[in-house]
Amino acid sequence: MLLRLSVRPTRAGCWIPVAAALLWATASCTHAATTDEPITPLPAALAANPLRVALGARLFSDTRLSRDDNRSCATCHDVGANGASNRSRDTTPDGIALNFNTTTVFNAALSFRLGWEGKYRTLESQTDALLRNPQIMGCTPETIAQKLQGNVSLTADFEAAYGRGPDATNVLDALATFLRTLTTPGSRFDRWLEGDATALSTQEVAGYALFKSLGCIACHQGVNVGGNLFEQQGIFHPLARPQPAVLRVPSLRNVATTAPYFHDGSAPTLRVAVRKMGLAQLNTTLTDEQVDAIVAYLGTLTGVYRGKPVGAPE
Numbered sequence: 001m002l003l004r005l006s007v008r009p010t011r012a013g014c015w016i017p018v019a020a021a022l023l024w025a026t027a028s029c030t031h032a033a034t035t036d037e038p039i040t041p042l043p044a045a046l047a048a049n050p051l052r053v054a055l056g057a058r059l060f061s062d063t064r065l066s067r068d069d070n071r072s073c074a075t076c077h078d079v080g081a082n083g084a085s086n087r088s089r090d091t092t093p094d095g096i097a098l099n100f101n102t103t104t105v106f107n108a109a110l111s112f113r114l115g116w117e118g119k120y121r122t123l124e125s126q127t128d129a130l131l132r133n134p135q136i137m138g139c140t141p142e143t144i145a146q147k148l149q150g151n152v153s154l155t156a157d158f159e160a161a162y163g164r165g166p167d168a169t170n171v172l173d174a175l176a177t178f179l180r181t182l183t184t185p186g187s188r189f190d191r192w193l194e195g196d197a198t199a200l201s202t203q204e205v206a207g208y209a210l211f212k213s214l215g216c217i218a219c220h221q222g223v224n225v226g227g228n229l230f231e232q233q234g235i236f237h238p239l240a241r242p243q244p245a246v247l248r249v250p251s252l253r254n255v256a257t258t259a260p261y262f263h264d265g266s267a268p269t270l271r272v273a274v275r276k277m278g279l280a281q282l283n284t285t286l287t288d289e290q291v292d293a294i295v296a297y298l299g300t301l302t303g304v305y306r307g308k309p310v311g312a313p314e
């Protein structure tokens, strides 16, 4: 059995599970800690060319990005809600359930790898793969660019943003530029990290203390409360579908809004997910009181997008 759970603070203030430290070494401290805590607040979104962001946002909900012009990125990733869908698994164009639950696009830019298996390192390569994937969009960036060239208003937007009409490169760049703006700072937990002691209730603070003392923090940590390690799933007891055995630890940012949970979408509620995590990953049967406190804590990780808490009704 690999023992991955011991944690130690480094001099720089980042916390690294000992066994993972070797794999992770250089990436670990990219988001410099602003407090002594093993989780750091989300930074404000980086400045980006507003014309490219607006164009990317437009493409994100454009059905011409799909083979049959009948689905867009927004079909599965609702940025007006949780950045994902509320289905356990979305479907292929033929209506068959996908292999994986849809991950939220919020804060994806801050994870070290993308997708449940962490196959992609950049938003451009993840997006390129999703576009080409016949189960998702089924259309190459080259074909999409050709389709878009037929539209006068979109072509004008591309010319304004890139000095040329749509092509495979700027289609991917516009989408990735938009995705990078999808961060959700301003959660109550971040305000607490930044020194506002009134931002959390006693129960929420107790939940965070448990999250650390039980060892959740060994895997869920850093700016995205996850998204910076690969780990086994189902270490002590079965968790979800046993394959893939190793996953990128998911980010828990906005997790209260992203039910259902796990790579196969098998946990319907956060309570179920937390209880299963305790048993499967830490060999700990959590009491109801512990589950309540941790769930309350996780609720403080909901941030703000475009002035509105993530997942709140319009």
Ligand code: HEC
Residues within 6 Å of the ligand: 060, 065, 071, 072, 073, 074, 075, 076, 077, 090, 091, 092, 098, 100, 101, 102, 103, 104, 105, 107, 108, 111, 113, 114, 115, 116, 117, 123, 126, 127, 130, 131, 135, 136, 137, 175, 179
């Ligand atoms: C049919 C549903 C569906 C559509 C349409 C879709 N996605 Fe996804 N998206 C998924 C699923 C499922 C995953 C997880 C895939 C995996 O882990 O292999 C995902 C993962 C992602 C991720 C990785 C997030 C992370 O944190 O790892 C990004 C970024 C993303 N999608 C962006 C897009 C963009 C951009 C489009 C449009 C070009 C798009 N998606 C269209 C279902 C969809």
Ligand code: HEC
Residues within 6 Å of the ligand: 004, 005, 211, 214, 215, 216, 217, 218, 219, 220, 231, 232, 233, 235, 239, 240, 241, 247, 248, 249, 250, 251, 252, 255, 258, 260, 261, 262, 263, 264, 270, 273, 274, 277, 278, 281, 282, 294
């Ligand atoms: C050994 C590493 C590890 C530990 C320790 C750990 N987790 Fe996880 N966590 C994971 C992995 C890997 C997944 C993805 C599992 C899957 O999808 O099958 C995950 C998934 C989750 C999810 C679901 C996220 C989503 O979007 O679907 C929640 C919630 C969660 N963990 C909370 C916790 C809590 C609370 C603790 C402590 C009681 C904890 N985790 C301990 C590695 C860990």
